[in-house]
Amino acid sequence: MIQVRSLGVVRGDVTVLAETSFEVPDGTVTALVGPSGSGKSTLVRCLAGLAAPTTGTVLVDGVDVARLGAAAQAAFRRDMLGLVFQDPELLDELTAAENVALPRLVAGAPRRTALEAARAALAVVGCEHLAGLRPGTFSRGEAQRVALARALATPGRSVVADEPTASLDRTNGRLVVDLLVRHAREHGAATLVATHDPEVVERCDAVVDLRAGAAVVG
Numbered sequence: 002m003i004q005v006r007s008l009g010v011v012r013g014d015v016t017v018l019a020e021t022s023f024e025v026p027d028g029t030v031t032a033l034v035g036p037s038g039s040g041k042s043t044l045v046r047c048l049a050g051l052a053a054p055t056t057g058t059v060l061v062d063g064v065d066v067a068r069l070g071a072a073a074q075a076a077f078r079r080d081m082l083g084l085v086f087q088d089p090e091l092l093d094e095l096t097a098a099e100n101v102a103l104p105r106l107v108a109g110a111p112r113r114t115a116l117e118a119a120r121a122a123l124a125v126v127g128c129e130h131l132a133g134l135r136p137g138t139f140s141r142g143e144a145q146r147v148a149l150a151r152a153l154a155t156p157g158r159s160v161v162a163d164e165p166t167a168s169l170d171r172t173n174g175r176l177v178v179d180l181l182v183r184h185a186r187e188h189g190a191a192t193l194v195a196t197h198d199p200e201v202v203e204r205c206d207a208v209v210d211l212r213a214g215a216a217v218v219g
């Protein structure tokens with residue numbers, strides 16, 4: 002479960018987020034919407050331990066990432082949270098399977114086990130055929146699905162995505178949302194998706210709107 006409690010973020014004179022509270026239950030997908038500059042990315046970064054709350058707390062499966070040290074925060078991102086960004090950020094010198102396996106390899110899993118799990122994750126997103134290839138030649142849709150396979154292969158259940166369909170065409174955008182929703186249902190994953198895309202919002206179970214600095218939960 003993802004829990005955001007009275008979250009406030011102030012940077013200098015700017016109130017980026019004020020008194021924001023909501024929960025994302027396991028097995029459900031919540032859309033995080035709001036005009037440009039309303040703090041969606043900042044909230045995602047707080048959940049990932051990449052930005053610090055000024056007030057309030059965020060909990061991912063009970064873990065308050067802001068209270069962890071830097072190394073533990075990195076381990077939290079690797080082991081507990083599936084993170085998806087607008088750009089896939091794959092490493093060009095590794096194959097797709099190695100990219101997906103990387104978090105597990107870094108955590109010390111045997112190479113063969115990690116690569117087998119990576120191939121299975123690639124099959125789930127329809128990219129089995131890319132396993133042995135390097136990302137340089139992948140289409141945007143393919144690259145984003147490989148990044149999704151990497152995020153969804155995280156042992157932890159919660160998933161946070163920041164504009165995961167923004168750089169994709171409609172067909173690939175739909176595919177990515179389908180995969181996020183299916184993963185949430187099948188794995189009981191609490192999933193939060195920051196988005197501007199009405200088609201994505203329509204597929205979600207709930208909407209949190211960060212309009213005018215206050216969260217409206219519907």
Ligand SMILES: Nc1ncnc2c1ncn2[C@@H]1O[C@H](COP(=O)(O)OP(=O)(O)OP(=O)(O)O)[C@@H](O)[C@H]1O
Nearest residue numbers: 012013015017035036037038039040041042043044
């Ligand atoms: N460290 C910081 N210092 C000053 N202002 C900041 C800082 N971080 C974020 N902001 C401001 O907070 C606001 C919210 O930014 P954020 O990127 O979270 O919005 P967003 O809703 O994701 O926007 P978009 O939809 O355009 O991606 C912006 O006006 C941004 O300039």
